[in-house]
Amino acid sequence: MAQMMTRRMPPGLEEGVEKMSPTEELGLEHAMLDRILLVMDKTLTDAGDSSKPDLGPINQACRIIKQLVDQHHMKIEEEAIYPRFEKGELADFARTLWAQHNDMRKMVARMEDLSMTGAVRDRSEMEELKRIFEGFHKMVMAHAAWEETVLFPAVEGTWSGDELNDLRKLQENDEKKLLGKGATKKEYDMLADLEASAGISGVADFTRRI
Numbered sequence: 001m002a003q004m005m006t007r008r009m010p011p012g013l014e015e016g017v018e019k020m021s022p023t024e025e026l027g028l029e030h031a032m033l034d035r036i037l038l039v040m041d042k043t044l045t046d047a048g049d050s051s052k053p054d055l056g057p058i059n060q061a062c063r064i065i066k067q068l069v070d071q072h073h074m075k076i077e078e079e080a081i082y083p084r085f086e087k088g089e090l091a092d093f094a095r096t097l098w099a100q101h102n103d104m105r106k107m108v109a110r111m112e113d114l115s116m117t118g119a120v121r122d123r124s125e126m127e128e129l130k131r132i133f134e135g136f137h138k139m140v141m142a143h144a145a146w147e148e149t150v151l152f153p154a155v156e157g158t159w160s161g162d163e164l165n166d167l168r169k170l171q172e173n174d175e176k177k178l179l180g181k182g183a184t185k186k187e188y189d190m191l192a193d194l195e196a197s198a199g200i201s202g203v204a205d206f207t208r209r210i
Contacts, residue, residue, distance in 0.1 A: 009185055013188075014184045017184050021168070022167040022168045022171055023152035023156055026073065026076070027148050030144040030148065033065070033069055035191055035195065036061050036065060036191070036194065037140065039057050039061055039197075039198045040057070040061050040111075040133055040137075041133070041137070042057075042198050043057040043058050043061075044133060046198075053120070055114075055115035055129075056115070056197060057194060057197045058111060058115040058133075059116060060193075061194060062108050062111050062112035063112065064194060065108050066112070067178070068187060070104075070105060071178060072178055074101045074104075076167075076170065076171055076174060077101075077147075078101065080167055080170055081155060081167075082094045082098050085151070090150070090154060093150065093151070094151070097146070097151070100139060104139065104140065104143075107132050110128075110132055111132055155167075
């Protein structure tokens with residue numbers, strides 16, 4: 001049942017996404033990336049010290065990140081948001097976020113390469129993959145947290161209603177260009193397929209008790 005919930009979008013979800021403000025949607029995309037990172041973490045944990053681990057979900061995750069995060073989420077931020085903060089108190093902050101995007105791209109490319117065949121060639125490569133993922137995970141968490149607590153509120157507080165509407169239209173058009181009609185459902189389907197490949201059936205899998 002839990003996996004069915006990830007496969008079948010509940011009533012109102014797609015409509016609710018359409019009603020979100022542009023920064024709320026960027027935050028939703030951060031949460032989608034969190035789910036991808038959970039898949040990658042579980043895959044590496046399950047791999048343990050195996051000489052022939054199944055790293056297929058890692059490779060699939062990297063490809064999804066390149067498509068949904070790099071070619072859409074990061075693109076929107078770099079083309080429409082960061083340039084607006086090139087001057088002023090948040091200039092250095094915006095430059096740091098932009099530089100982190102470039103670092104993330106390099107890390108994803110390397111993780112994709114290491115997991116290309118579904119299995120690393122030796123222990124040193126497995127250690128490298130785990131080390132890169134750990135650094136990537138921490139940077140993404142910090143990056144998203146600072147954007148959602150500093151940058152996005154600054155956008156909402158300083159941009160006019162028309163400017164926010166233009167950003168929302170840019171997001172919608174870019175998403176449709178990338179995925180076509182039913183983009184939201186396609187994104188959720190991609191997440192469900194990825195989670196299923198790693199043996200994740202739903203949020204209940206992460207319940208922990210003392």
